[in-house]
Amino acid sequence: MTSGVESQRRSPDADLPAALRVRSLDVTFTGRRGTVPAVRGVDLDIAAGEVLVLLGESGSGKSVTARAVMGLLDPGGVRVSSEQIRVAGHDLTSADPEQVRKLRGQTMALVFQDALSALNPVLSIGDQLGEVFRLHRGLSRRAARTEAAELLRLVGIPAPDRRVRDYPHQFSGGMRQRILIAMAVALGPRLLIADEPTTALDVTVQAQILQLVDRLRRELGMGVLLITHDLGVAAEIADRVAVMYAGRIVETGTVAEVLDGPAHPYTAALLRSVPDLAQPGDRLRPIPGSPPNLLALPTGCAFHPRCDRVTEECTVTRPERRPLAVPGRTAACHHAEEAVDAPV
Amino acid sequence: MPPSDHPAGPGPASADPAGSTPVVGTPTALSVSAGPNTSGPLTADSPANGEPLLVATGVRKTYRAGRGLGGRSRVHAVDGVDLTVSAGETLGVVGESGCGKSTLARLLVGLERPDSGQVRYAGLDVGTARGVRRRELRRAVQMVFQDPVASLNPRMPILDVVAEPLDVHRLARGATARRDRVAELLEMVGLSPDMMRRFPHEFSGGQRQRIGIARALATEPRVVVCDEPVSALDVSVQAQVVNLLAELQQRLGIALVFIAHDLGVVRHVSHRVAVMYLGRLAELGPAATVYQDPAHPYTRALLGSVPVRHPRERGRERIVLAGDPPSPVDPPSGCRFHTRCPIAQDVCGRDAPALLVPESDTPTAAGQRLAACHFAGTP
Numbered sequence: 165m166t167s168g169v170e171s172q173r174r175s176p177d178a179d180l181p182a183a184l185r186v187r188s189l190d191v192t193f194t195g196r197r198g199t200v201p202a203v204r205g206v207d208l209d210i211a212a213g214e215v216l217v218l219l220g221e222s223g224s225g226k227s228v229t230a231r232a233v234m235g236l237l238d239p240g241g242v243r244v245s246s247e248q249i250r251v252a253g254h255d256l257t258s259a260d261p262e263q264v265r266k267l268r269g270q271t272m273a274l275v276f277q278d279a280l281s282a283l284n285p286v287l288s289i290g291d292q293l294g295e296v297f298r299l300h301r302g303l304s305r306r307a308a309r310t311e312a313a314e315l316l317r318l319v320g321i322p323a324p325d326r327r328v329r330d331y332p333h334q335f336s337g338g339m340r341q342r343i344l345i346a347m348a349v350a351l352g353p354r355l356l357i358a359d360e361p362t363t364a365l366d367v368t369v370q371a372q373i374l375q376l377v378d379r380l381r382r383e384l385g386m387g388v389l390l391i392t393h394d395l396g397v398a399a400e401i402a403d404r405v406a407v408m409y410a411g412r413i414v415e416t417g418t419v420a421e422v423l424d425g426p427a428h429p430y431t432a433a434l435l436r437s438v439p440d441l442a443q444p445g446d447r448l449r450p451i452p453g454s455p456p457n458l459l460a461l462p463t464g465c466a467f468h469p470r471c472d473r474v475t476e477e478c479t480v481t482r483p484e485r486r487p488l489a490v491p492g493r494t495a496a497c498h499h500a501e502e503a504v505d506a507p508v
Numbered sequence: 509m510p511p512s513d514h515p516a517g518p519g520p521a522s523a524d525p526a527g528s529t530p531v532v533g534t535p536t537a538l539s540v541s542a543g544p545n546t547s548g549p550l551t552a553d554s555p556a557n558g559e560p561l562l563v564a565t566g567v568r569k570t571y572r573a574g575r576g577l578g579g580r581s582r583v584h585a586v587d588g589v590d591l592t593v594s595a596g597e598t599l600g601v602v603g604e605s606g607c608g609k610s611t612l613a614r615l616l617v618g619l620e621r622p623d624s625g626q627v628r629y630a631g632l633d634v635g636t637a638r639g640v641r642r643r644e645l646r647r648a649v650q651m652v653f654q655d656p657v658a659s660l661n662p663r664m665p666i667l668d669v670v671a672e673p674l675d676v677h678r679l680a681r682g683a684t685a686r687r688d689r690v691a692e693l694l695e696m697v698g699l700s701p702d703m704m705r706r707f708p709h710e711f712s713g714g715q716r717q718r719i720g721i722a723r724a725l726a727t728e729p730r731v732v733v734c735d736e737p738v739s740a741l742d743v744s745v746q747a748q749v750v751n752l753l754a755e756l757q758q759r760l761g762i763a764l765v766f767i768a769h770d771l772g773v774v775r776h777v778s779h780r781v782a783v784m785y786l787g788r789l790a791e792l793g794p795a796a797t798v799y800q801d802p803a804h805p806y807t808r809a810l811l812g813s814v815p816v817r818h819p820r821e822r823g824r825e826r827i828v829l830a831g832d833p834p835s836p837v838d839p840p841s842g843c844r845f846h847t848r849c850p851i852a853q854d855v856c857g858r859d860a861p862a863l864l865v866p867e868s869d870t871p872t873a874a875g876q877r878l879a880a881c882h883f884a885g886t887p
């Protein structure tokens with residue numbers, strides 16, 4: 165429904181199976197404090213070679229969505245259900261945990277924000293990268309190390325033949341993030357999920373990492389699900405954007421469509437709240453109130469207490485996400501058509 | 509756009525420098541000697557109006573480097589910084605992580621003493637003042653951290669959190685006066701006084717930062733140094749706190765130092781901006797000049813790496829710096845930026861450039877900009 169025409173037009177690899185297709189993903193945490201509906205009815209479509217940015221503020225359910233797709237949610241205290249999760253043609257909905265484990269790394273890979281804690285401090289980078297090849301490809305230690313150096317070269321680490329012998333702490337934050345990306349793409353996955361990969365980095369290094377991800381998805385033809393809270397990151401690298409609020413996707417479209425004419429009042433408000441380097445001097449226009457508490461969600465539309473377009477209907481009936489006039493665009497708002505037409 | 513554009517409403521030209529706002533410790537009451545550096549190169553970065561309240565001259569701070577790096581090596585965290593902050597203005601400080609912003613903040617408020625150089629508040633040495641003067645300084649120069657409430661006792665109600673500086677400085681006599689003052693402070697930062705009985709964990713990130721600001725304002729400071737005050741907040745909430753700080757800065761006429769790695773936020777709140785690189789100032793001047801017409805290659809690279817606003821700008825020409833900043837343990841000789849600078853020449857590795865008005869600049873009413881580059885202004 166969502167990616168269809170739009171992404172096929174853009175993608176050079178349209179004849180490959182979609183990198184990711186998710187339908188009706190629900191994730192619920194059950195704990196002492198109550199049940200947390202962390203993710204509700206999430207649909208995602210990513211074509212081969214396409215970058216979808218999942219945009220939302222903290223707590224909106226982005227990381228939980230990523231971990232659910234990767235099959236990485238701890239089984240205790242959580243319920244995951246979906247109509248469909250397909251990664252590069254593999255059906256994960258019916259796969260057993262062992263099959264999902266095999267697909268991780270080979271077919272789909274995840275890059276976290278915190279590169280230091282994701283790396284083993286007592287193993288050299290060459291051994292950690294090489295392990296992937298030894299385990300999955302049965303390479304000798306020596307051959308694996310050569311492959312590892314090749315990977316470091318691919319992600320732009322200077323003097324890779326020497327640096328394979330170094331340990332994680334001997335690399336800067338930006339270099340460690342490159343190494344994590346190298347590890348993730350080692351086996352040529354069809355889907356790369358990057359969860360806030362640049363959030364801890366300086367803008368100078370962020371620019372380098374985004375360039376790297378952009379180059380790799382072209383060279384390797386991977387679909388990329390890039391998670392961020394930063395509109396700038398979306399503007400920089402996204403083909404399409406899905407905006408999340410309180411566990412639901414509230415809007416989808418190409419990045420230009422969403423930035424030029426946001427169809428959901430939350431997206432519009434988010435755009436207004438970011439300082440514009442080109443137009444300083446205005447008062448910032450914050451979104452009133454605070455992000456929602458998942459344990460006590462507002463009735464009707466979860467955004468209604470903060471929304472400048474709220475009507476009676478919004479407080480009673482939750483808006484379903486529905487297609488808009490432009491193919492590939494969807495929004496979950498009773499007044500989406502008015503919002504699209506309003507000046508940003 | 510007006511020549512000296514400002515965050516909101518009137519800027520330093522129309523701000524009340526020191527007068528009618530209800531401040532306790534006025535600079536004159538504290539002065540023991542005239543500020544040392546109201547002339548010389550520093551005048552160039554002072555706004556037309558508003559007296560310098562805080563003056564840093566040649567401040568240096570080193571730390572012992574961690575183990576394994578040899579006993580004698582030191583981290584050159586801040587290495588010879590000159591700047592001033594005036595009443596009624598916001599000075600933004602930007603730079604990559606590790607460039608010394610937080611160290612500079614601690615030096616400015618007197619939480620640390622410089623190895624050499626001085627920070628003066630109204631003529632008084634912030635690093636060495638003792639006794640009554642130190643108390644006065646503590647009261648007049650306050651600091652706001654990234655999450656100021658996180659480090660507090662979780663069982664302390666907000667009333668006591670905000671009142672603590674009042675107690676330390678004996679600024680409220682009796683329980684009623686204390687409570688009334690806290691109510692007033694909470695209202696000032698947009699929180700309901702009913703909240704004073706609640707505990708830190710009951711507040712969202714944005715509310716906690718408001719509480720931190722209320723606490724910092726309790727002593728009626730003249731200078732407030734904010735170190736990454738909105739970095740931990742979501743964008744929508746960030747905007748609320750940024751607006752609050754800009755509004756309070758103007759209403760109270762305080763001197764605000766706003767440190768952040770987010771260039772957009774800093775542009776938005778600041779009248780002047782200091783760009784730091786490896787412990788030194790690369791560029792310092794009016795925000796509009798520094799952002800629209802950066803003279804230092806590092807400033808240009810930093811601005812060039814800010815994400816685009818729209819995909820149609822993706823193809824724009826930009827300098828993407830290679831690698832990360834070098835280690836401040838053994839910083840490069842000469843110009844510290846020479847190892848990454850796209851226009852570096854031989855001289856750059858030998859001689860450290862001084863912070864000067866670039867030759868190509870013409871003086872403007874909004875104030876002069878300074879840059880530390882042998883080829884400042886060269887495209």
Ligand SMILES: Nc1ncnc2c1ncn2[C@@H]1O[C@H](COP(=O)(O)OP(=O)(O)O)[C@@H](O)[C@H]1O
Nearest residue numbers: 193200202221222223224225226227228229458
């Ligand atoms: N293991 C867990 N147990 C209970 N609640 C959780 C767990 N993990 C995440 N959550 C909740 O799910 C919601 C979504 O979290 P997350 O996906 O991490 O948000 P985001 O990545 O968008 O910041 C949050 O309210 C979070 O508190």
Ligand SMILES: Nc1ncnc2c1ncn2[C@@H]1O[C@H](COP(=O)(O)OP(=O)(O)O)[C@@H](O)[C@H]1O
Nearest residue numbers: 571583585604605606607608609610611612836
């Ligand atoms: N207490 C300390 N001991 C040792 N090194 C320190 C200390 N504080 C800061 N540093 C070092 O000084 C440099 C500047 O740090 P900091 O002022 O925190 O930079 P920023 O705030 O710009 O990120 C960094 O290399 C940092 O590791």
Ligand code: SF4
Nearest residue numbers: 465468471478497498
């Ligand atoms: S449904 Fe109503 S409350 Fe929700 S975003 Fe749309 S207009 Fe606002």
Ligand code: SF4
Nearest residue numbers: 843846849856881882
């Ligand atoms: S002094 Fe030289 S190295 Fe330093 S910024 Fe200027 S041109 Fe670059």
Ligand SMILES: [Mg+2]
Nearest residue numbers: 226227228360
């Ligand atoms: Mg997350």
Ligand SMILES: [Mg+2]
Nearest residue numbers: 609610611736
């Ligand atoms: Mg810092």
